[in-house]
Amino acid sequence: xxxxxxxxxxVGAAVMQLLQSNGDLLSVRTGxxxxxxxxxxxxxxxxxxxxxxxxxxxxxxxxxAARADVDVVVEVIGGAEGIAHKTVETALKNGKHVVTANKAxxxxxxxxxxxxxxxxxxxxxxxxxxxxxxxxxxxxxEGLAANRISSLRGILNGTCNYIxxxxxxxxxxxxxxxAEAQQKGYAETNPRNDIDGIDSANKLAIMVAVAFGRAxxxxxxxxxxxxxxxxxxxxxxxxxxxxxxxxxxxDLTPQGELIQRVQPVFVPHNEALARVSGVLxxxxxxxxxxxxxxxxxxxxxxTATASxxxxxxxxxxxxxxxxxxxxxxxxx
Amino acid sequence: xxxxxxxxxxVGAAVMQLLQSNGDLLSVRTGxxxxxxxxxxxxxxxxxxxxxxxxxxxxxxxxxAARADVDVVVEVIGGAEGIAHKTVETALKNGKHVVTANKAxxxxxxxxxxxxxxxxxxxxxxxxxxxxxxxxxxxxxEGLAANRISSLRGILNGTCNYIxxxxxxxxxxxxxxxAEAQQKGYAETNPRNDIDGIDSANKLAIMVAVAFGRAxxxxxxxxxxxxxxxxxxxxxxxxxxxxxxxxxxxDLTPQGELIQRVQPVFVPHNEALARVSGVLxxxxxxxxxxxxxxxxxxxxxxTATASxxxxxxxxxxxxxxxxxxxxxxxxx
Numbered sequence: 015x016x017x018x019x020x021x022x023x024x025v026g027a028a029v030m031q032l033l034q035s036n037g038d039l040l041s042v043r044t045g046x047x048x049x050x051x052x053x054x055x056x057x058x059x060x061x062x063x064x065x066x067x068x069x070x071x072x073x074x075x076x077x078x079a080a081r082a083d084v085d086v087v088v089e090v091i092g093g094a095e096g097i098a099h100k101t102v103e104t105a106l107k108n109g110k111h112v113v114t115a116n117k118a119x120x121x122x123x124x125x126x127x128x129x130x131x132x133x134x135x136x137x138x139x140x141x142x143x144x145x146x147x148x149x150x151x152x153x154x155x156e157g158l159a160a161n162r163i164s165s166l167r168g169i170l171n172g173t174c175n176y177i178x179x180x181x182x183x184x185x186x187x188x189x190x191x192x193a194e195a196q197q198k199g200y201a202e203t204n205p206r207n208d209i210d211g212i213d214s215a216n217k218l219a220i221m222v223a224v225a226f227g228r229a230x231x232x233x234x235x236x237x238x239x240x241x242x243x244x245x246x247x248x249x250x251x252x253x254x255x256x257x258x259x260x261x262x263x264x265d266l267t268p269q270g271e272l273i274q275r276v277q278p279v280f281v282p283h284n285e286a287l288a289r290v291s292g293v294l295x296x297x298x299x300x301x302x303x304x305x306x307x308x309x310x311x312x313x314x315x316x317t318a319t320a321s322x323x324x325x326x327x328x329x330x331x332x333x334x335x336x337x338x339x340x341x342x343x344x345x346x
Numbered sequence: 347x348x349x350x351x352x353x354x355x356x357v358g359a360a361v362m363q364l365l366q367s368n369g370d371l372l373s374v375r376t377g378x379x380x381x382x383x384x385x386x387x388x389x390x391x392x393x394x395x396x397x398x399x400x401x402x403x404x405x406x407x408x409x410x411a412a413r414a415d416v417d418v419v420v421e422v423i424g425g426a427e428g429i430a431h432k433t434v435e436t437a438l439k440n441g442k443h444v445v446t447a448n449k450a451x452x453x454x455x456x457x458x459x460x461x462x463x464x465x466x467x468x469x470x471x472x473x474x475x476x477x478x479x480x481x482x483x484x485x486x487x488e489g490l491a492a493n494r495i496s497s498l499r500g501i502l503n504g505t506c507n508y509i510x511x512x513x514x515x516x517x518x519x520x521x522x523x524x525a526e527a528q529q530k531g532y533a534e535t536n537p538r539n540d541i542d543g544i545d546s547a548n549k550l551a552i553m554v555a556v557a558f559g560r561a562x563x564x565x566x567x568x569x570x571x572x573x574x575x576x577x578x579x580x581x582x583x584x585x586x587x588x589x590x591x592x593x594x595x596x597d598l599t600p601q602g603e604l605i606q607r608v609q610p611v612f613v614p615h616n617e618a619l620a621r622v623s624g625v626l627x628x629x630x631x632x633x634x635x636x637x638x639x640x641x642x643x644x645x646x647x648x649t650a651t652a653s654x655x656x657x658x659x660x661x662x663x664x665x666x667x668x669x670x671x672x673x674x675x676x677x678x
């Protein structure tokens with residue numbers, strides 16, 4: 015399997031590293047050799063945590079996406095529009111499978127891209143777009159495929175969960191906890207995407223599509239971030255026997271209405287989600303036969319995201335050709 | 347997809363119920379119709395929680411396993427030897443895919459059966475054999491397929507976990523907690539298989555095969571049950587800041603030696619597994635890129651097990667043809 019990687023930030027470099035260090039295992043597990051034929055990023059001379067060796071370099075990722083010696087394009091550029099979108103579209107139109115970690119792209123353009131892929135029997139996969147290393151989309155699409163899902167509740171953003179954990183356990187205020195998160199590399203210089211709940215909303219929209227068979231629809235999600243919370247709010251929550259978590263939730267009413275929300279929620283201490291602290295992510299899924307299933311783990315970071323990206327590559331190497339959202343994109 | 351169900355206990359009846367009540371969803375998710383053509387059990391006149399309608403009845407499951415109008419055999423008879431083994435073998439030799447919930451069968455004969463299946467491109471699937479509705483084998487084989495696994499730790503037996511939870515929270519002794527579990531239907535009349543750790547060992551052996559690419563080997567697992575524990579042991583554990591859980595663990599040493607154990611273990615309260623109480627199951631998996639991933643949910647019962655069985659049927663309907671243990675059975 016010949017792989018082209020578009021984007022060589024933390025995640026792209028970790029994918030290279032993983033393919034290099036676990037290539038033997040991947041061959042045993044799939045019977046295929048995983049080979050990186052080309053990579054693409056703006057600056058070839060930037061210091062990176064990976065060996066480029068004799069891998070071809072493309073400055074333009076959409077040129078990479080059309081190369082004859084690439085079977086699968088890994089898109090880790092990011093952003094819903096522009097170059098990432100063009101790269102994925104070009105790859106699919108040139109007969110390449112696509113694996114992406116780009117939640118904004120999939121939440122906005124996922125259905126149209128999946129239609130292109132499904133029409134010609136290509137795979138579009140994005141496990142890495144939701145909760146990093148945690149195989150939550152696979153759990154929804156496959157592990158719980160027999161179930162009618164009634165509810166999803168997830169801690170979908172590690173940055174916010176870290177900030178809330180610090181405010182609760184350290185008693186520091188929001189600004190101080192955010193500064194700490196930035197210092198540790200958990201929060202970006204411009205943290206709005208995380209703290210305003212936008213990142214969580216993108217992930218929720220994608221999970222909802224797979225769980226309920228409805229197109230991702232960011233506009234129908236009520237979104238409230240965590241910036242207005244005070245240490246007092248968290249202290250009050252503790253006195254009431256719980257804590258406050260930024261949850262992404264989707265609940266199907268008996269009338270078939272889907273209520274989607276990202277907002278700070280009081281979670282009693284006896285619930286599993288209350289004990290998910292720090293940068294971890296966790297999702298609780300309720301199905302009519304399975305009952306409550308919880309998956310938990312590292313939701314971000316280069317290595318965790320690489321784990322999910324390469325899992326998608328393994329599925330492709332094993333010949334899985336699943337609808338991106340679990341049902342035909344034309345039916346969403 | 348034409349399905350034959352061998353065994354109509356709790357689990358077989360729940361599979362029928364699931365296929366009947368969620369058949370519409372399964373069609374949307376796979377593009378295939380799931381049809382039960384025949385079932386098999388000893389006594390046709392026993393009261394059961396499912397509608398037989400005009401489904402054919404076979405008294406001998408190995409006749410069912412050879413029927414021309416069956417594409418997939420669901421084996422839910424149980425037991426490592428005898429009729430269950432014969433049914434699965436007959437099905438594979440007659441060109442049928444097999445889905446089974448039979449942990450003892452797979453732990454003992456899984457590799458040979460997988461070799462038969464893989465030689466002719468048939469699927470042998472047994473997600474339901476490990477932790478009921480929790481997709482732990484899928485998580486190992488697919489979700490974490492990019493990782494070198496270093497450790498598994500799991501609460502694999504809900505009966506034992508219930509008994510220990512009751513001894514800890516209720517202060518009752520082992521015999522009383524066991525009697526309670528039996529009264530609630532969590533423990534069987536002869537509870538030795540659960541309380542002596544045998545059930546956990548079967549599940550551990552299967553997980554180890556998928557995680558580490560080694561054949562299931564019950565003899566190399568050190569097994570100790572929970573019958574000798576007293577309320578005092580649990581009180582001591584609590585005073586030391588933790589609790590006692592029956593864990594199945596597998597750890598790879600730096601020298602490549604695999605240490606497999608089922609035994610009561612002290613688990614500090616700050617670990618996620620400490621907070622898994624009652625009949626729930628949970629498994630913590632450590633991979634080199636993913637870090638720690640935890641999956642948790644209902645590990646037993648008809649509906650939960652049916653959820654996993656039908657998930658395997660969905661994979662087959664979607665055309666997944668994976669090695670049963672994640673790598674070729676001949677390589678184990």
